[in-house]
Amino acid sequence: MLFRAPNKLRVFALCLSACCFAGTSTFAQSISGVITEDFAEQGNVSGTLIVGARFGDAGPNVDLDSLRGFSPTNGKRRRACFMATTKDGLYHAEGVLDLPRRAGRYPIRPRKDWRFSGELSEYPVDFFAALMLMEDNCNGSGDALIVPTAFSEGRDDLTVYINSRRALMLSAALVVDDGWKIVGDCNTQRDERTIAFDTLCVFDLRRKPSSETMELVVTRTPRRGAALEEAFKIAYPQTLRQ
Amino acid sequence: MSIDLYATLKRVVAILRDKIPRRLSVSRRLALSILFLIGALFAVVSFTSPQPMITFTGRSEIAETMTTLPDSAAFSIPYAFLAEGNRCLSKVHVRPRNGTRVIYEVLGPGELLIVLVGSATVQSEELDEPLTVDFQRFIVSSREQSCSYQGYVRLPLTGLIQIGEEPANSLGYGDKNPILRHGRIQVFGRSISRLLFFIPLNWGPFDAEALYLAETIDVPAGSRVSRALDEEGNPVRWWGFAExxxxxxxEEAPSLFLSASANAGAVSVFAPAPRRGSVLTACQRGSGESVSETPSSLLPECISLDLSAQLAGDPNLRWIYGALIVMVAFANLLHLRSEIKTDR
Structure with a gap:
């Protein structure tokens, strides 16, 4: 049918199909899934130690449209768990995301639009924590690979949001490339309401790690008992090394 | 004195006669006069406000100070365990240095934890010479037979203090989250010392910078009482004790009895329910521009001496109100009398 059609119609059909494919590929070029959001009257206490991780800097306030996630490595289509919260614990979001097969940086898009983007646009970026966890059942396993999010193209630093759980002292370090260690600049700020997290640790990543995963070691001194050391795996996506 | 008063009265009458249109009724003229005088007082108080004082009294399971004056932050305990090594010390004297955090936390009945985060000097009978530590945890206990103490422990609560904690997860699963059980904040004003910048108010019934209670506010359980700030927004030192x-x-639920006061204009309180509002309070005005962009749910409540409480509570102002009301009423009576005479 197409071959018998006049040239103009043939060109139109080709253009239409090209646009359709382009649209489909654009839709696929995102990390999407069903995200449950809540903006509660009372703050939720995060049960996890690492509440958020972010590559690069960001604008002054939260812009969910520019929130990006990473598909860390090439491979078959995978799933990741998404979590986000604000420092006062009032905003909480979680959901399962489908990651594109191709490694890269993609926008995080809920199936329905973000419900509370207006409320969150009032929050400075340092008061909003988000991360992805590479696990299927989203039960908050400490072994799951943490994939940081990003608001910008920047790749020179990593900010980790920590719920110190009233630790007297806290330090954090990234161990990369078989022993090379980056000590984080950690700052516990209590001038605001601190429900979901209270500490931000910034790591200088100007010297790029060569491996795809780094180990985050957090050492806390509790009110009672000996200091506790916990280790987490953090992804350093291929995209950032290029 | 009475001559001065009579002269002033005559002058007020003359001003009122000139300024207020004659066709206004007496009651309206009186109302206008009082409004004018209240406005003038409002301006006087705004420009000559002496520093208020804020006190906190209450019971909490946790309190934290940051040392700003080592001598006032030093304390002694008859017996204490060192949490590291479980070593018993007697006649312990601790002198924290500037910037050292000192945390008091009730662990349970008869058990108190004292933590030093930062540099401090520790002395005791068991130590040959004073020990300088950068981090130390003491447990004062009445449970341990060999190292028990059963009396009252009184500790300084000076410097920059925080009382209570937000409800957050504890580090260990068996730990409870220590909270502020109840507290009361009282805001005291100090009476004005001068009228119109140059008339000193320290004669007759007036008393310059006399303390008066302006407001009393009960703090909800589970709150965190935080920074005290002066009028410029700078942190102010608290003075008090924990017992x-x-x-x-x-007691069934053991807690620290706390009492402290600060010469501050405002104090921040993180109540369990987040604040909803968009206006900067006295606690944020001096903290820089960035705070104005912060959502109010992150920010604390602000308890401060407000102008209405000051206008209503200042004893010197009350005397001035009384005198002014009498003067205005007398002036109007005189005027009324002259009008009646004119009508006749």
């Missing part, structure tokens, strides 16, 4: 009864049978 703990080591007796095992004294």
């Amino acid at each position: 703990f009864n080591m007796s095992l049978t004294s």
